[in-house]
Amino acid sequence: MVAIIDYGVGNLFSLNASLNKIGQQACITNDINVINQASHIILPGVGAFSDAAKLLSASNMDKVLMNNKKPILGICLGMQLLFEKSYEFGITDGLGLIPGEIVPLKGKIHQKIPHMGWNKLDITNPSPILNGMQDQFVYFVHSFYANTNNKYITSVVEYDIAVTATVQKDNIFGCQFHPEKSGEVGLRLLKYFCEYK
Numbered sequence: 001m002v003a004i005i006d007y008g009v010g011n012l013f014s015l016n017a018s019l020n021k022i023g024q025q026a027c028i029t030n031d032i033n034v035i036n037q038a039s040h041i042i043l044p045g046v047g048a049f050s051d052a053a054k055l056l057s058a059s060n061m062d063k064v065l066m067n068n069k070k071p072i073l074g075i076c077l078g079m080q081l082l083f084e085k086s087y088e089f090g091i092t093d094g095l096g097l098i099p100g101e102i103v104p105l106k107g108k109i110h111q112k113i114p115h116m117g118w119n120k121l122d123i124t125n126p127s128p129i130l131n132g133m134q135d136q137f138v139y140f141v142h143s144f145y146a147n148t149n150n151k152y153i154t155s156v157v158e159y160d161i162a163v164t165a166t167v168q169k170d171n172i173f174g175c176q177f178h179p180e181k182s183g184e185v186g187l188r189l190l191k192y193f194c195e196y197k
């Protein structure tokens with residue numbers, strides 16, 4: 001069973017529907033006991049980093065995630081929260097599960113912000129959740145991105161610069177795009193994640 005963390009932000013129901021579509025039992029929950037019984041954990045998120053970090057802390061979900069050894073997938077803002085800190089509206093600490101920081105696209109690109117729409121993945125390091133996904137298109141909506149060591153970046157997309165699209169550190173995965181909005185490619189990513197052990 002996959003636990004979808006409910007801490008007040010995120011595309012919970014569309015994500016749950018996507019998991020059901022691939023035949024995966026999922027549960028939207030903020031119950032620590034349920035999360036501890038799950039095989040995999042997904043941390044979704046939309047909105048501002050600082051607000052989401054406060055909600056995670058207030059619900060004790062931050063401690064649950066930091067002390068968990070199960071596979072974790074962060075999606076969009078959920079991926080950003082996996083890092084050490086963000087510079088969105090000041091400086092806010094993240095979970096620190098992956099070294100690096102979340103920085104603004106503004107000032108680094110001449111393209112429209114937020115980065116919104118379909119972009120082509122360029123796989124930079126092998127990852128079990130990206131099998132066969134080179135040059136596949138996925139859907140983004142974001143204004144900040146992960147600045148981290150290349151060894152943690154598993155794919156990028158070009159948006160004037162190489163924007164981090166997916167990351168991995170051991171059992172911790174993240175995707176900046178929305179798999180639940182990325183059609184068959186997104187469903188495949190979710191399936192591969194759920195199969196990861």
